[in-house]
Amino acid sequence: MRAATLTAFGSPLEIQDVPDPETGTGEVLVEVLAACVLPYAAEIFSGARRYPLEPPVVPGVGGIGRIVRIGPDATRLRVGDLVWCDATVRSRDDALTPDITLQGWSSRGAGGARLARYLHDGPFAELMRVPTENVYPLPARAAADPARWSSMTVYSVPYGGLLAGGLEAGETVLVSGATGNFGSSAVAVALAMGAGQVVVPGRNRAVLDLLADGFGSRVRPVRLGGDEETDRAAMGAAAEGPIDLVLDLLPPEAPASATRAAAMTVREYGRVVLMGGVGTLGGADLALPYPWIMRNSVTIRGQWMFPRTANVGMIRLVASGALDLSRDRLTRFGLDQANDAVAHAAKHNGPFDRTVLTPGA
Structure with a gap:
């Protein structure tokens, strides 16, 4: 061959x-x-x-x-x-x-x-x-x-993260790294799974507009400026109510502070799923505050790829048209x-x- x-x-x-x-x-x-x-x-x-x-x-x-x-x-x-x-x-x-x-x-x-x-x-x-x-x-x-x-090679990765986070219909998801190849796919998958809102932070205005125009009012774009506290406040304000789930898909070159700012927007009893590459090539640790995690009963989970059952679910999403590959x-x-x-x-x-x-x- x-x-x-x-x-x-x-x-x-x-x-x-x-x-x-x-x-x-x-x-x-x-x-x-x-x-x-x-x-x-x-x-x-x-x-x-x-x-x-x-x-x-x-x-x-x-x-x-x-x-x-x-x-x-x-x-x-x-x-x-x-x-x-x-x-x-x-x-x-x-x-x-x-x-x-x-x-x-x-x-x-x-x-x-x-x-x-x-x-x-x-x-x-x-x-x-x-x-x-x-x-x-x-x-x-x-x-x-x-x-x-x-x-499906691309879509199945964030699908695995959303399954790990227990996404339920109507919930609000924040996708950290939403303007990237995997992150934008996560937006599409979250909506296909029934998310009520998807908060999409990023610095690329053109991509944010693309996502908002392509998916409508359920997508809430947030233009990031690089200051951790300011960005966190802007992401929280973009959602109409609490953020239930944060999915991080930032690449290795992204700073840990960007992941931390997004993660700390999650509500009390909320879930954070880490799937990106932050820290894999060196750099600062994520350093989420122990008191914040403990007192807010936040669940933080790492997820590499997806369970075998996710393959069946992904095929169903595509076959049913819930996830549209034509874009x-x-x-x-x-x-x-x-x-x-x-x-x-x-x-x-x-x-x-x-x-x-x-x-x-």
Whole structure:
């Protein structure tokens, strides 16, 4: 098969012929039709983000494909099924605290790294080996445009955070980092899940206007100035009533003070979910005040990716039309253009910009 391989950090992807993956029991072989190229892929491949990825590796995260081969333990999947491939692979020998790897992308701890050495390669290839439990059948109509459905790679991350925060219909959500690629997607998902209001803070006036115009009066934009106390007051004032849930999706380069200002807008008994990259490349600690957390009974939760059940929920949101993928602006690249795709994704990283690799095109 043909694949785009990262041979070393800082080197371009090499488009080359490699052996087809061999599958065993508990695995399926998928023909990759479309894989979303995340905006920060170039930072990973250069080594700037210091991800625990071990070259040589076929990178990428998740994707849409057709099943080519199934194992003997699959009872409902069939060859030819159109499926969504979840990159979040969990070890099978610890149900309570499984080790996790993002296939072709990242891992957590020594156990995750060990798992990644086995399930090493991602979707920047014509074929991909995937654990049976990580493929999810899609509606037949998704076959008309698999590239558009590959946007679930982005939407599913904030969906996992909103599920972790226990979002209920009618509640008010504040999305910290709302003007970014993941944050703007969080706005769309929160509204699809029934949020009453979504407070969207940011410094980019054009993006704030885009979100407000695109989603209507349930979106409450807030222009940030950089002063923590002033910004906190402005975010709190934007909501008509208490803020029930804060979801942070700020990138690594954002200061911890921005996350703290947003988090401390949450109401008494409110919830804060941390999913962003603040502090991963160094910098000041978050430093939320102990008395404030304790006296206001605030729940603070970290969330990496999403539970397996979220895949089913995400597909339902899209299939029902509650989450509208038509607003996504797609730019498609063939496998031989993988390096162009990575460069394009880095430059086109705004709200609802999607760069898609189509190995099966």
